[in-house]
Amino acid sequence: xxxxxxxxxAALLAVLLLTPLIGSTHIDLVxxxxxxxxxxxxxxxxxxxxxxxxxxAGAALAVTGVLFQCLLRDPLAEPYTLGVSSGASVGAVIAIxxxxxxxxxxxxAGAAxxxxxxxxxAWEGRRLSSFTLLLAGVTMNSMCFAIILFxxxxxxxxxxxxxxxxxxxxxxxxxYATLGWLAAAxxxxxxxxxxxxxxxxxxxxxxxxAASRGVPTNLYITLGYVAGAILTGLVTALTGPIGFVGLIVxxxxxxxxxxxxxxxxxxxxxxxxxxxxxxxxxxxxxxxPTEIPVGVITALCGGPFFIWLLRSKRRSLWL
Amino acid sequence: MSFSANHLGFTYGxxxxxxxxxxxxxxxxxxxxxAGKSTLVSILAGLRRAYSGSCLYAGKEVRDWRRHGFARQxxxxxxxxxxxxxxxxxxxxxxxxxxxxxGWYDSPEDRxxxxxxxxxxxxxxxxxxxxxxxxxxxRQRVILASALAQEPQVLLLDEPxxxxxxxxxxxxxxxxxxxxxxxxxxxVTHDLNLALRYxxxxxxxxQGRLAAAGAANEVLxxxxxxxxxxxxxxxxxxxxxxxxxx
Numbered sequence: 312x313x314x315x316x317x318x319x320x321a322a323l324l325a326v327l328l329l330t331p332l333i334g335s336t337h338i339d340l341v342x343x344x345x346x347x348x349x350x351x352x353x354x355x356x357x358x359x360x361x362x363x364x365x366x367x368a369g370a371a372l373a374v375t376g377v378l379f380q381c382l383l384r385d386p387l388a389e390p391y392t393l394g395v396s397s398g399a400s401v402g403a404v405i406a407i408x409x410x411x412x413x414x415x416x417x418x419x420a421g422a423a424x425x426x427x428x429x430x431x432x433a434w435e436g437r438r439l440s441s442f443t444l445l446l447a448g449v450t451m452n453s454m455c456f457a458i459i460l461f462x463x464x465x466x467x468x469x470x471x472x473x474x475x476x477x478x479x480x481x482x483x484x485x486x487y488a489t490l491g492w493l494a495a496a497x498x499x500x501x502x503x504x505x506x507x508x509x510x511x512x513x514x515x516x517x518x519x520x521a522a523s524r525g526v527p528t529n530l531y532i533t534l535g536y537v538a539g540a541i542l543t544g545l546v547t548a549l550t551g552p553i554g555f556v557g558l559i560v561x562x563x564x565x566x567x568x569x570x571x572x573x574x575x576x577x578x579x580x581x582x583x584x585x586x587x588x589x590x591x592x593x594x595x596x597x598x599x600p601t602e603i604p605v606g607v608i609t610a611l612c613g614g615p616f617f618i619w620l621l622r623s624k625r626r627s628l629w630l
Numbered sequence: 631m632s633f634s635a636n637h638l639g640f641t642y643g644x645x646x647x648x649x650x651x652x653x654x655x656x657x658x659x660x661x662x663x664x665a666g667k668s669t670l671v672s673i674l675a676g677l678r679r680a681y682s683g684s685c686l687y688a689g690k691e692v693r694d695w696r697r698h699g700f701a702r703q704x705x706x707x708x709x710x711x712x713x714x715x716x717x718x719x720x721x722x723x724x725x726x727x728x729x730x731x732x733g734w735y736d737s738p739e740d741r742x743x744x745x746x747x748x749x750x751x752x753x754x755x756x757x758x759x760x761x762x763x764x765x766x767x768x769r770q771r772v773i774l775a776s777a778l779a780q781e782p783q784v785l786l787l788d789e790p791x792x793x794x795x796x797x798x799x800x801x802x803x804x805x806x807x808x809x810x811x812x813x814x815x816x817x818v819t820h821d822l823n824l825a826l827r828y829x830x831x832x833x834x835x836x837q838g839r840l841a842a843a844g845a846a847n848e849v850l851x852x853x854x855x856x857x858x859x860x861x862x863x864x865x866x867x868x869x870x871x872x873x874x875x876x
Contacts, residue, residue, distance in 0.1 A: 380715075381715075384714045385714075386714065506734075508734070509728060509731070509734070510728070512717075512721070512725060513725050513728050515714070515715050515717075516711065516713055516717075516722075516725070517708075517711070517712070519672075519677050519706075519708060520708065520711065520725075521728075522676070522677055522697060523675055523676070523677060523701060523704075523705065523706040524701050524725060524726065524728040524729055524780070525697045525698040525699075525700065525701030525702070525728055525729030526697065526728065527697055527698075565715065565716060566716070569716050569717070569718065569721070570715035570716045570717045570721070571717070571721055573734060
C-alpha cells in the first residue's frame, strides 16, 4: 500500500517539475527564475498554470471515475455518465451563440442545472436511486447533445468553429486566481472522498451488503454522486469534455493494484493528475506550434496501453 | 431473548408474524416459494425498515437501531453475492470489520478476527485469490467468514446452502450447528431434512403468515407438510421422504 502511494507521489512530482520545461520554445531556467523576459512569462504564465490545470482536472476525473464505477457497480461508468458535463457543454454553447465567447461561468451554470435536475429525478423521498440516476444521466446526455446539435446548426461560421473547439475539450493556460478557486474546491472534495475509502469498499459490493455492515448507505450514495458531480462540473467548465481519463486510469490501476479503495483512490487521484498533465504536454509539443486536442492524445496513447494491460493480465489469470 | 416480533408485516411478502427468538440456537425458517422467508430475514437484518407492527432486538425497535451499532450485533448473509471488482477473498472478509473500525488501517484486532473467521470456515487456503475466481462453495465460505469477522451475536442467513453440493451442504449445517452453541443462527432453507437434522427450532411461513413454530420434530409433521407445501411425505426415523409419484 505504502509503496504504490510513494511511487504515485514520485511520478506526479516528476511530471509537475519536468513537463513545464518541455515545449516548443526552449527556456533558460536561470533567466526564468531571475524574472527575465520572455523565459519568466513562458514558464510561470503559460506552462506552469497549464500543467497545474491538467493535474487538477486529471485528479478530479480519475477520482470521479473510481467513485461512479463503485457506486453503479458498472465498469463502463465514467464521470460523464451523469450528464453533468453535457450540461456544462450546453451552457458553453449557449454562451458562444449569444456572443459571450466561451465563458466558464455559463458552463458552470449548465453543469449545476443538469446536476440539480438529475438529482431531483432520482430522489425517491429519502434516498437516491442509482438505477434512475444512471438512466436520467444517459437521457440528459442525449438531450443536451440534441440541444448542442440544434444550436450548432443555427450558429455562424466563427461561432461554429468556437463550438467545435469547445466540444473537443482542451487545456489552456488560466490565471492563478482561477486555479486557486478550482484547487480550493477540487482538493478538499478529493480528500473527503478518499478518506471514506473503507466505506466505498463495502459499497462496491452492494447496498444491502454495506448496510448490514453498518454503513449508512443513503448518506454515502448521496455523498458519492454529489461529490463526483461537483468535481466533474467544475473541471468540465474550465476544460470542456476530456474523454477516457475517468475510464482508463481507474481500470488500469484496478488491474495492477486490486480493488481496495484505500490504495485505488489515492493512486488514481495522483496518477490521473500525472497522466493528464503528460498527455497535455504531448498535445502541445508533438505537432508544435499546432496543438492537438488533448482528448485525442488520452485516447490514442491510453487506449493501446490499456488493451495491452488487459491482455497481459488475462494471460496471467489463465495460465 | 434476542428478537421479539409482534404482528410484524411488510407491504409485500409478509402479512403477519408474531414470535420470539432465543439468544442462542439454530432456527430454520422454512416455507414454500413466496411465503415471506427472505422478507422476514431481511427485516430482522435491519434492511427493510418500513415494516408494520413491531420487531424488537434486545428490547429496541430494529428500525431505531443505528446501523453501526446494529452491525456489531447482527450479521447477514445474502443468498448470492455478485462482485464486479477484483477484491481478494481476504479483502471480502475484512469488510466484515467495517462496523468495528473507524481508522484507515486494519487494526491488530481486525487481523485476529479475520484469521479466526477464515480458519473456522476453512477458507484460509484461498484467502489471497480473486473472489470472482472461486467456486460457488468457496465463495459461500468466504461470505460466511466475512459475517463471522463481524463478531456478531446473531447470524442471519438467506438460503446459505443453495449453491453447495451435498458434502458442503452438510458441512455448512454442521458448522452452523456448532456456531449456534454461542450465537443465535437463523437460516432460511428449502431443505426440510437439514432443518429436521440440525435446527433446534423451526418457523414455518405460509403465504406471509406464521403457520407453525416450535421444535423441528414436533412442528414438521406429515399433516403440516401436506397443508403448507402441498406434497405428500412420510417421516421415518427423523428423515423426511417426499412421495413424488403420489
